[in-house]
Amino acid sequence: MEQNTDSPVRLTGTIRQLRPSDLPRFREHLLRLDSESRRDRFNGLANDRFISAYVYRSFAAGTTVIGYVEGDKVLGAAEIHERAEESQPTAEIAFSVERHLQHRGLGGRLFERLIEKARDFGYTKLLVTTHPQNAAMRALARRYNARLVFEDGETVGTIHLDPPLSLSGAVAGEIQGKAALQPA
Numbered sequence: 001m002e003q004n005t006d007s008p009v010r011l012t013g014t015i016r017q018l019r020p021s022d023l024p025r026f027r028e029h030l031l032r033l034d035s036e037s038r039r040d041r042f043n044g045l046a047n048d049r050f051i052s053a054y055v056y057r058s059f060a061a062g063t064t065v066i067g068y069v070e071g072d073k074v075l076g077a078a079e080i081h082e083r084a085e086e087s088q089p090t091a092e093i094a095f096s097v098e099r100h101l102q103h104r105g106l107g108g109r110l111f112e113r114l115i116e117k118a119r120d121f122g123y124t125k126l127l128v129t130t131h132p133q134n135a136a137m138r139a140l141a142r143r144y145n146a147r148l149v150f151e152d153g154e155t156v157g158t159i160h161l162d163p164p165l166s167l168s169g170a171v172a173g174e175i176q177g178k179a180a181l182q183p184a
């Protein structure tokens, strides 16, 4: 795992999908985010009560959460929330890494796992809600050749994925294509 060489913090945990019983650990993780990260993550003010309700709602709705877990703590997360009302397979995604672990490649590792999972689900459109100045989020998307597009100061960025390949190797129901991140 990539790390800051001048940092005393080592990443000793694992990245795995969270289980239903991980709900309290996920909640504690989001509650521990410092105020700036919390604001970036929720695109504005989010108090503890809001976060608790959000976590319960997410787990009740079957949200997929991939966590960075050390011992009994979730210290980073990547979330996939289906947006079933959209005409094409769409999910809203979100990332969070606790301050002392930021800038060590963890967000990138979570991003990779999330894209893999999103492809497994057959999503072709991913939405990220944050502010357009979120440099870390932009850098993350750029690193994986995904372009985050914010239209006219909008707070929703879009990442497009190719549709899954059919068993014959063609894009399901469409012309041939390769499963790569597409620029938006």
Ligand SMILES: CC(C)(COP(=O)(O)OP(=O)(O)OC[C@H]1O[C@@H](n2cnc3c(N)ncnc32)[C@H](O)[C@@H]1OP(=O)(O)O)[C@@H](O)C(=O)NCCC(=O)NCCS
Binding pocket: 036, 037, 038, 040, 041, 042, 093, 094, 095, 096, 097, 098, 101, 102, 103, 104, 105, 106, 107, 108, 109, 128, 129, 130, 134, 135, 136, 137, 139, 140, 143
């Ligand atoms: C976004 C976030 C998950 C990135 O996690 P991370 O572990 O720091 O990410 P990485 O270490 O893998 O770095 C990813 C890229 O972001 C850059 N980056 C990280 N923090 C940054 C910051 N504060 N400002 C500018 N760039 C930053 C890194 O340099 C890296 O860029 P590179 O690929 O060009 O080298 C983390 O900063 C975070 O939790 N932020 C608060 C919540 C949030 O904004 N979530 C996203 C919207 S839902």
